[in-house]
Amino acid sequence: MEIIGGVMDFAGVLVIAAGVLAALVDFGVRYVRTREAAGLYTLCRQSVGRAILLGLELLVAADIIRTVAVSPTFQSVGVLAVIVAVRTFLSFSLQVELEGRLPWRAEPPREPSR
Template sequence: MDFTEQAHAWIEMAALGVELLATVLIIVAILAATAMYLVTLFREGLDHPNEYNQYKQRLGRALLLCLEILVAADIVRTIALDSTLISVVALGLLVVVRTFLSWSLILEVEGRWPWKSEPDDAPKTPPHPP
């Protein structure tokens, strides 16, 4: 096996590793968010509607992060291994679909479109001292 074939094999394994990382993160996030939700429900009772929103937000944020990781894996695989016109178009379609999913998740989690600024009544993080 020459250097080019080895490099392609390593890049393919790296892209697969990144995809597996995203998959594991999704599963862990779902399990952790669900466990926290159930513990709160059992501890504080079923009439705690804010917990459901926090549960959705935790899941949404985890999915957003994992979508970004999956896009990165697709970009690495396409650019480094298969930069034909068909694969670049397929990558473009994947990015469009995942971008739409990301926007939908942001709308669901934060209640606003990604290009809209946060409302004035949103909690602000205090400035860090120099």
């Protein structure tokens, strides 16, 4: 189980790094084509945010696997609770930042395309 937790940690970090790199490459390619960064900046931020969210989910899963399956002591479960709380807060904050609204708020109606 320790190996699986380590693999999940590596996968989480890899997803974050690859997502950030992909977002930056996409930003660069689109900027070279259009020479306008205004809308591209927001798109790049959203892509980076999504990569971080996915990576955080994998890191939380790795922590849960290691704590519950390897050494389920009260101390390790308490540490897991703190880690999950911090990462959940980060995920929540990123989600609000990406969507521009609280998760329990209805999505604003979109204007029809012209």
